Amino acid sequence: xxxxxxxxxxxxxxxxxxxxxxxxxxxxxxxxxxxxxxxxxxxxxxxxxxxxxxxxxxxxxxxxxxxxxxxxxxxxxxxxx
Numbered sequence: 045x046x047x048x049x050x051x052x053x054x055x056x057x058x059x060x061x062x063x064x065x066x067x068x069x070x071x072x073x074x075x076x077x078x079x080x081x082x083x084x085x086x087x088x089x090x091x092x093x094x095x096x097x098x099x100x101x102x103x104x105x106x107x108x109x110x111x112x113x114x115x116x117x118x119x120x121x122x123x124x125x
Contacts, residue, residue: 048084049105056089056108064111065089071102 050056054067071086087108090100 050087050108050110055111056087057111058103059107059109063091065091065108068100 048070050067052067052069056065056067057063058065066089068088068090070082070084071088072080073083073086074080085104085106086102087105088100088102089108090098093099
């Protein structure tokens, strides 16, 4: 059974990434049997990119972690090339 690991407003990073993102909400997904419903596995996250502006994407919560203090500092300094 999936559980909510994050809540809206939490700061997260991808396990293999450096971009600091904010959790917006749990994503709605479509199932042929029950229709549209909120999924406990997928999150809508957003971040700001200096070149592309506001970005939003859906991620599986298994691929996201709360940043450590050191990762938080690194993520804020990261600039896209």
